[in-house]
Amino acid sequence: MEINALALARALHVVGVVLWIGGVAMVTTVLLPATRRLKSGAEQVAFFDKIEQGFARQARYTTLLTGLTGFYMLAAMHAWARYHQAQYWWVPAMTAVWAIFTLMLFVLEPLVLHKWFQQKATQNPEETFRLIQRLHWVLLTLSLITVLGAVSGAHGWLLPV
Numbered sequence: 001m002e003i004n005a006l007a008l009a010r011a012l013h014v015v016g017v018v019l020w021i022g023g024v025a026m027v028t029t030v031l032l033p034a035t036r037r038l039k040s041g042a043e044q045v046a047f048f049d050k051i052e053q054g055f056a057r058q059a060r061y062t063t064l065l066t067g068l069t070g071f072y073m074l075a076a077m078h079a080w081a082r083y084h085q086a087q088y089w090w091v092p093a094m095t096a097v098w099a100i101f102t103l104m105l106f107v108l109e110p111l112v113l114h115k116w117f118q119q120k121a122t123q124n125p126e127e128t129f130r131l132i133q134r135l136h137w138v139l140l141t142l143s144l145i146t147v148l149g150a151v152s153g154a155h156g157w158l159l160p161v
């Protein structure tokens with residue numbers, strides 16, 4: 001049996017997306033609300049930090065897998081022109097979602113955000129967790145719109161332009 005590299009890349013791409021965006025959905029809809037229900041600020045910070053750190057570690061691998069397989073597919077399909085074709089809006093959208101998370105996970109979180117979170121959340125847990133939850137909702141919504149566009153677009157349902 002011959003290996004179909006493009007199909008394999010697509011399958012791995014989707015596995016990466018499922019683990020990564022699924023994790024973001026879990027953090028947004030289950031972990032953050034549960035954290036905010038804990039009584040003391042100190043408990044909230046410790047609980048969220050421990051679990052989010054574990055997820056952030058995983059997400060570094062899954063964003064890497066998604067990016068590598070995504071760029072591989074664009075190269076294998078000679079599809080770089082999609083970056084400036086309106087009906088393929090979901091290709092720049094995928095890349096933008098990926099770039100935002102990559103920047104957050106590999107640069108901002110280790111260098112700035114972790115320290116900022118510890119400080120802010122200890123001073124004012126309620127306001128800090130409200131802000132974090134709002135940001136997670138924005139990222140989750142953008143990711144899900146992108147998934148809707150990518151699956152329908154990849155299977156032939158393109159905008160009529």
Ligand code: HEM
Nearest residue numbers: 017067070071073074094095097098143146147150151154
């Ligand atoms: C560097 C970033 C990325 C690149 C270069 C990229 C590229 C691609 C390419 C070339 C395809 C195949 C399109 C086709 O068959 O016509 C694809 C499919 C797909 N991508 Fe991405 N992608 C990236 C990130 C993402 C992200 C962040 C998400 C989720 C939010 C995502 C979700 C999907 C989905 C759901 C499909 C459809 C799979 C299918 O049904 O066949 N991708 N991507």
